[in-house]
Amino acid sequence: xxxxxxxxxxxxxxxxxxxxxxxxxxxxxxxxxxxxxxxxxxxxxxxxxxxxxxxxxxxxxxxxxxxxxxx
Amino acid sequence: xxxxxxxxxxxxxxxxxxxxxxxxxxxxxxxxxxxxxxxxxxxxxxxxxxxxxxxxxxxxxxxxxxxxxxx
Amino acid sequence: xxxxxxxxxxxxxxxxxxxxxxxxxxxxxxxxxxxxxxxxxxxxxxxxxxxxxxxxxxxxxxxxxxxxxxx
Amino acid sequence: xxxxxxxxxxxxxxxxxxxxxxxxxxxxxxxxxxxxxxxxxxxxxxxxxxxxxxxxxxxxxxxxxxxxxxxxxx
Amino acid sequence: xxxxxxxxxxxxxxxxxxxxxxxxxxxxxxxxxxxxxxxxxxxxxxxxxxxxxxxxxxxxxxxxxxxxxxxxxx
Amino acid sequence: xxxxxxxxxxxxxxxxxxxxxxxxxxxxxxxxxxxxxxxxxxxxxxxxxxxxxxxxxxxxxxxxxxxxxxxxxx
Numbered sequence: 137x138x139x140x141x142x143x144x145x146x147x148x149x150x151x152x153x154x155x156x157x158x159x160x161x162x163x164x165x166x167x168x169x170x171x172x173x174x175x176x177x178x179x180x181x182x183x184x185x186x187x188x189x190x191x192x193x194x195x196x197x198x199x200x201x202x203x204x205x206x207x
Numbered sequence: 208x209x210x211x212x213x214x215x216x217x218x219x220x221x222x223x224x225x226x227x228x229x230x231x232x233x234x235x236x237x238x239x240x241x242x243x244x245x246x247x248x249x250x251x252x253x254x255x256x257x258x259x260x261x262x263x264x265x266x267x268x269x270x271x272x273x274x275x276x277x278x
Numbered sequence: 279x280x281x282x283x284x285x286x287x288x289x290x291x292x293x294x295x296x297x298x299x300x301x302x303x304x305x306x307x308x309x310x311x312x313x314x315x316x317x318x319x320x321x322x323x324x325x326x327x328x329x330x331x332x333x334x335x336x337x338x339x340x341x342x343x344x345x346x347x348x349x
Numbered sequence: 350x351x352x353x354x355x356x357x358x359x360x361x362x363x364x365x366x367x368x369x370x371x372x373x374x375x376x377x378x379x380x381x382x383x384x385x386x387x388x389x390x391x392x393x394x395x396x397x398x399x400x401x402x403x404x405x406x407x408x409x410x411x412x413x414x415x416x417x418x419x420x421x422x423x
Numbered sequence: 424x425x426x427x428x429x430x431x432x433x434x435x436x437x438x439x440x441x442x443x444x445x446x447x448x449x450x451x452x453x454x455x456x457x458x459x460x461x462x463x464x465x466x467x468x469x470x471x472x473x474x475x476x477x478x479x480x481x482x483x484x485x486x487x488x489x490x491x492x493x494x495x496x497x
Numbered sequence: 498x499x500x501x502x503x504x505x506x507x508x509x510x511x512x513x514x515x516x517x518x519x520x521x522x523x524x525x526x527x528x529x530x531x532x533x534x535x536x537x538x539x540x541x542x543x544x545x546x547x548x549x550x551x552x553x554x555x556x557x558x559x560x561x562x563x564x565x566x567x568x569x570x571x
Contacts, residue, residue: 142507146514151414153518155407157525166398170405182410184532188544192521195548213359217366222488224370226481228377237472241479253484255384259396263373266400284433288440293562295444297555299451308546312553324558326458330470334447337474
């Protein structure tokens with residue numbers, strides 16, 4: 137259950153960050169609705185944000201391993 | 208008393224945000240005192256920030272009501 | 279021991295802020311290693327950040343004293 | 350209408366206020382150029398749309414994330 | 424000079440430090456262009472004024488807010 | 498492998514995740530220009546280097562700070 141709580145907290149933080157970053161990148165001038173190009177941009181931004189998260193996560197764990205070897 | 212605590216917390220957060228935002232907007236190059244144009248700018252910025260807060264608050268509660276109707 | 283905890287917390291906050299600010303200022307395009315000009319920039323940025331901290335700290339305590347005299 | 354209910358409602362009010370502060374922060378940066386003697390219509394429209402579009406983006410992302418999770422679980 | 428007093432003073436010191444970190448964050452962004460081999464006079468003056476003007480703005484806003492509250496309560 | 502160990506490991510995982518969120522925030526701003534249909538090689542390289550250089554800067558600053566402390570204590 138602790139495990140699940142952390143997974144949920146992690147997903148929530150990811151959703152919060154993605155919403156903030158992708159709103160900033162994709163909604164330049166807020167109109168009366170999300171038009172299709174804005175929707176496409178948000179979907180793409182979301183996929184890239186998760187790609188970046190995975191890359192950063194791997195880069196960090198690689199670095200941690202290298203540091204451990206050095207010690 | 209809980210009610211009052213929340214009202215105080217809310218006002219404090221509003222004051223903190225207004226100070227930060229209006230300092231950034233109005234004090235471009237900090238001088239040896241707040242000159243009258245900076246003071247006027249801060250007062251105006253403060254009024255606009257509270258206007259914006261009220262507008263945003265109404266827009267949000269309108270949206271919450273619309274979402275509730277849809278469910 | 280409380281005293282020490284605060285000193286540690288203060289140093290930790292300082293290190294976190296310096297890392298963030300000096301990374302932003304000195305690492306414009308992250309390369310395959312920290313080159314010598316980036317290292318020099320980080321060291322200089324760090325010294326200036328601590329200088330600024332001391333100046334800001336003195337300016338704040340001066341102001342607090344002036345305010346106390348006025349009351 | 351008892352104490353627990355009252356505390357729950359006050360807690361929700363606090364969360365609502367925190368949410369409004371966050372929206373106002375984001376939409377102020379998005380919509381407010383130079384504060385003038387009053388909020389002009391363009392800024393007012395922008396603030397209203399900003400709140401609604403931010404919620405749209407948040408819903409879009411949350412729903413799409415749930416779909417991706419479901420697909421990867423199959 | 425007992426334990427409670429000591430703890431209170433340490434708490435105040437912690438708050439003071441938090442405040443200095445916040446001021447330094449804001450004024451660093453406002454005043455520091457490119458960090459050089461030492462802080463030049465212009466930057467030093469800017470940092471000093473930045474702290475004082477930020478406090479001025481904070482006092483101005485707090486006092487004006489109190490006045491508005493009082494007026495609306497009458 | 499008991500409960501305490503389990504809780505400790507979960508706590509470390511949570512801290513690791515918080516750290517990744519922070520790195521991703523900083524490196525997204527540094528490396529991502531316009532999100533496209535996939536992450537191009539330049540952005541991928543930038544993200545990898547960004548994490549490593551951020552850690553380098555953090556280590557450099559921490560070690561130099563420790564040295565300064567030691568010198569001033571002598």
